[in-house]
Amino acid sequence: xxxGCSLATVAQTNGGKNPISQPLISNIYTxxxxxxxxxxxxxxxxxxxxxxxxxxxxxxxxxFVMNDYHILSMDKxxxxxxxxxxxxxxxxxxxxxxxxxxxxxxxxNGTYYLYFPVxxxxxxxxxxxxxxxxxxxxxxxEPAPIKGSYSIDPTVxxxxxxxxxxxxxxxxxxxxxxxTGNKYNAKGALKKxxxxxxxxxVARLNADMKEFAEPVKEIKLVGADGKPFTEKxxxxxxxxxxxxxxxxxxxxxxYSTGDTHNICYAIGDNPYGPFTYKGVVLKPxxxxxxxHSIVQVGPKWYLFYHDVQLSGKTPLRNVKVTELTYNxxxxxxxIDAYK
Ligand code: FUB
Numbered sequence: 588x589x590x591g592c593s594l595a596t597v598a599q600t601n602g603g604k605n606p607i608s609q610p611l612i613s614n615i616y617t618x619x620x621x622x623x624x625x626x627x628x629x630x631x632x633x634x635x636x637x638x639x640x641x642x643x644x645x646x647x648x649x650x651f652v653m654n655d656y657h658i659l660s661m662d663k664x665x666x667x668x669x670x671x672x673x674x675x676x677x678x679x680x681x682x683x684x685x686x687x688x689x690x691x692x693x694x695x696n697g698t699y700y701l702y703f704p705v706x707x708x709x710x711x712x713x714x715x716x717x718x719x720x721x722x723x724x725x726x727x728x729e730p731a732p733i734k735g736s737y738s739i740d741p742t743v744x745x746x747x748x749x750x751x752x753x754x755x756x757x758x759x760x761x762x763x764x765x766x767t768g769n770k771y772n773a774k775g776a777l778k779k780x781x782x783x784x785x786x787x788x789v790a791r792l793n794a795d796m797k798e799f800a801e802p803v804k805e806i807k808l809v810g811a812d813g814k815p816f817t818e819k820x821x822x823x824x825x826x827x828x829x830x831x832x833x834x835x836x837x838x839x840x841x842y843s844t845g846d847t848h849n850i851c852y853a854i855g856d857n858p859y860g861p862f863t864y865k866g867v868v869l870k871p872x873x874x875x876x877x878x879h880s881i882v883q884v885g886p887k888w889y890l891f892y893h894d895v896q897l898s899g900k901t902p903l904r905n906v907k908v909t910e911l912t913y914n915x916x917x918x919x920x921x922i923d924a925y926k
Contacts, residue, residue, distance in 0.1 A: 682715070754806070764785060832881045
C-alpha cells in the first residue's frame with residue numbers, strides 16, 4: 588500500500604456492531620464514486636485525487652487539481668477491488684485546461700460513455716464525453732465539450748423507456764451561480780439567505796449520447812410543504828453531487844448540501860421532477876466534501892461515498908461502500924458512516 592496503510596491496519600469496528608466501512612483501495616486516493624453494474628460486474632468511476640503543490644485550500648476548490656481518471660472494478664461487494672490504471676488523461680482532452688472533477692459513465696449499444704467536468708482553457712467548467720468499447724477504458728474524448736454544457740458533477744441516467752438524461756451542477760467552485768437562463772455571467776453571485784436557492788440542471792441526451800437533445804432545464808426541488816428552498820435552507824438545498832436512481836417506479840434525486848455536508852434526497856414521478864425533499868441519505872463524513880452514488884447490486888442496494896480516513900486531508904479522499912436500506916414506505920434509512 589503506497590499510502591503506508593493497509594486495510595488490515597485500518598480495520599476497526601464499532602463496539603461489536605456493524606463494521607465501519609473501509610477504503611476500497613489505498614494505492615491511490617479516490618473520490619466522488621459513481622458506481623454501476625455492467626454485465627454483472629461492479630465498476631466505480633471516481634475522481635483521482637492528488638496532492639496539490641503550492642495551492643492553498645480555498646472555497647472554490649482550487650486544491651482539487653486532479654488530472655486523470657482510474658476506474659475501479661470488483662466482482663462482488665466485499666471482494667477484491669482492482670485499479671484498472673489510467674482511463675483518460677487531462678492532457679489528452681484537446682479543449683481542457685485544468686481540474687478533472689467528478690465523472691460518471693453509462694453503456695449503450697456496445698459503447699461505454701464517460702462524462703466528465705473540467706475547466707476549459709478560459710477556466711470555465713464544461714462537461715465532456717469520451718467513449719470506449721471497454722468499461723475500464725482507455726476512453727477517447729470528443730474534440731469539444733457537450734454544446735450548451737456548463738458547471739460540474741455530471742450524472743447520466745437511462746430510463747426504462749431508453750431515454751437518457753444528463754444531470755449536473757454545483758455552486759461555489761462548480762460555477763453554477765454564473766449561469767442564469769443558460770447564459771454565462773462571470774460575475775454571477777451566490778444567493779443571499781432569503782433568495783431562492785440555485786437549482787440543479789438536466790437535459791435529455793441525443794440518441795448518440797454526445798449532445799443535448801433540448802435546452803438545459805432547471806430541476807424543481809421543493810420541501811415537504813411544496814415550497815422551493817431558499818439559500819438559508821442550506822442543510823437541504825442543492826449544492827453539488829447530483830445522482831438519480833429509480834426505485835419502485837419513483838425517481839430518487841440525491842445530492843450534497845455542500846457547506847452543511849449532508850447527502851439528501853427528494854422523490855419525483857418523472858426524470859424532470861418536481862422532486863419533493865424526503866430527508867438525509869448520508870450524514871456528514873470526514874473531510875469537507877460529501878459525494879455519493881446509489882446502485883442496486885443483485886437484491887441489495889448500496890451507497891458508494893468517500894471520506895478522508897486514509898489522509899485526514901479534504902483533497903485526498905478514499906472511496907467506500909455501505910449497504911443502503913429502504914423503509915416500507917419507500918423512504919431511505921439515514922446512514923451515519925461511523926455508527
Ligand atoms: O472532486 C471535486 C469536487 O469535490 C466534486 O466535483 C464535488 O462534488 C466534490 O466532491
